[in-house]
Amino acid sequence: MSAKRAERLVNLVFALLGTRQYVSAARIRATVPGYEAEDGTARADEAFKRMFERDKAELREIGVPLETGRNSFFDTEDGYRIARTDYELPEITLTGEEAAAVGLALRLWQSAQLAGAAQGALVKLRAAGVEVDVGRALPLQPRLDAGEPAFEPCYVAARDRRELSFDYARPDEDQPVRRHVQPWGVVAWHGRWYLVGHDLDRHAPRVFRLSRVTGSPRASGPAGAFEPPADLDLAAVVAGQVDGEEQLVLVAARPGAAVGLRRRATVVGTTADGDDRLQLRTTDLTALVDELAAYGPDVLVEAPAEARQGVVERLTRLAGMAPGGSVPGDAR
């Protein structure tokens, strides 16, 4: 941006913030330096109009609440003003510890969209007199939102409530499939980013892993096109889709073995063979059965029958596996 342009925009803010009255475009042209002066030609009027339109758009884009309206019935065209209460960040004072928390929080972002926004927030808080120290000694490298190219387009569409379409590659499908969604929000859950929204083709809420979005998601249609559910809890939607009912599983583990299971199991007795009987709780039986099968002869599943059967099936397939042979199958 040329210095001239920046100067004109800053002067425009000063002019409109300093008045309660709506100021007409003609008056702005006459009093804010940098606009094409009136010389009676249509060309100069046209140049002013274009420049003023662009300036208004720029101010609105950085969040300046530019109002339009008329002071009285006698006004023939709209004027402009900036209401101070809408413009100004309200009073905020933070203690040293609170400011330290803010400084730490703002370092959690890495994507251009949110890291840039964090920097903007920081500048404004400092301008409000808050001393935010971001150089806190704690050696920490957080990255909440790194490495997900689909993050920004999905977040922006959810923020603006615009419909979104993207190609989605489920690992169990050969080709990515085009999906059309009303995006409600993006959520990091147990280390993975998901898009939660209403699937317009399947007419139901759906959860999408951002890493499986291929290519660049495209927003279409107007902003504010839909309303997410009022009591939406994004993390709960993802958790609800991933987790089932809690189940109890009983296994016999050889003494000293199955260390990983013991970290979260309760020992509830000893079997006739001298094994420890462990009780486990899970909301995802399939995942637990996968894990139990991997313990091999160290673990014997006792109950429920479904888990025991699942482990026997997996072991049978693994036992029949010959190097270079066929994949025994995955009838799960």
Add this chain to the structure above:
Amino acid sequence: MSAPTADRMVRLLALVPYLQARPDGVRLAEAARDFGTTEAQLRRDLDLLWVCGLPGHGPGDLVDLSFEGDRVRVTFTAGLVRPLRLTTDEAVALIVALRTLLELPGLAEGEAVSRALAKVSAATGQPADRVAAVAVSVDAREQALSVVRDGLERHRALHLHYYVPTRDERTERSVDPMRLLLVDGHWYLEAWCRGAEGVRLFRLDRVDDVVVLDEPAAPPPQAEERDVQAGVYQPDAAAPVVRLRLARTARWVADYYPVERVEPVDDPPGGLSVTVRTADPAWARRLVASLGGAAVIDEPVALAEQVAADARAALARYGDRTGGEQDGAPAGG
């Protein structure tokens, strides 16, 4: 509007209130740092503001600044006394990050985070539902995180038990902590492991019984921080190769682990052939066993045979219990 333009406008509008809030003046270098810009750029910004002000643009209408040595202060604000409100993105960046910190009680003083969150939410004036477009739910063990943080802050060594899933072992170590990392939703401690004489990453949900020792943390000079941009699994290019064939239901392995040479195969239909490098064959063995037949090892052959042999040994135990006819048979075999 391009981002640099927007950045400069935001800075220009924030500069006057920033100086107004610091009536004793600010050193230029400090102000430049606070705004994340250079001193030269900050000077250009101040020069520009000096000729801006209220309509009329007479001497009493313009922003007035006074310079004393390397300090600057504002003597007339022309009415620009507060910064602009936060945008939706700024409010989201701030509020979601503070909520995330609340979920990580070991990292910052919880009460202070709650209070900051309440104050910031009140000041942003953003409707709560807009902020809800992003949420973060992090998995973290509170106890380990706060002890590790304590060790890092006081530069003390740590003693801990670490669970190694690939070998199903609980190991005991003394380490010199270097830093905490949050990668893909998991917290890791990067530390010099005295026993292994090398830098190791410890995932905090696998750390048990961690205590701060009464001796200083002293990572040796050769302890270098690892670059985790590409993830925490960084295969050594010289490590042995394991070649796997994945059925459709196991194709997620290819996006979860760093794999090389991904090729579609016809057997099984829709399958993938992938190559992984690992210095730890136990890792590959456990991975394939946990896939329960949805992946086979094509290479190395010995590893494939071992997986099959382990499965047969395990099945034999179920045979003992379910079949019944083997009662009394000698153990083993």
